[in-house]
Amino acid sequence: MLSDPITLYKLMILYMLDHVNFPLTNSQLTDFFLDHEYTTYFTLQQALNELKEAKRAMTLSPSSETTSPRQSSRISTAT
Secondary structure, eight states: OOSOHHHHHHHHHHHHHHTOSSOEEHHHHHHHHHHTTSSOHHHHHHHHHHHHHHHHHHHHSGGGGGOOGGGSOOEESOO
16 A cells, blocks of 8 residues: 555546546545545645646646646646
C-alpha cells in the first residue's frame, strides 16, 4: 500500500479521468468518493488541488510542449 493516502486518491482520480470520454466535475468526483466513503471531502479537495497545481506547473515549464493531448486535464471547474 502507498505510504501517503493523498497519492492513492490522486491515482484514483487520474484513473477515473483516463477511463471516461468526458470531463468530470468536482461535484461528480466528490460524490463518488464520499458515497463510497473512500475519504473525507477536505482530503479529496487537497488531492484535486495538488493535481491542478501539478498541471499548472507542467504547463508553465518549457518542456510542456512534449506533453501529449491525452495528458491534459479533464477536470471541469463546474460544480
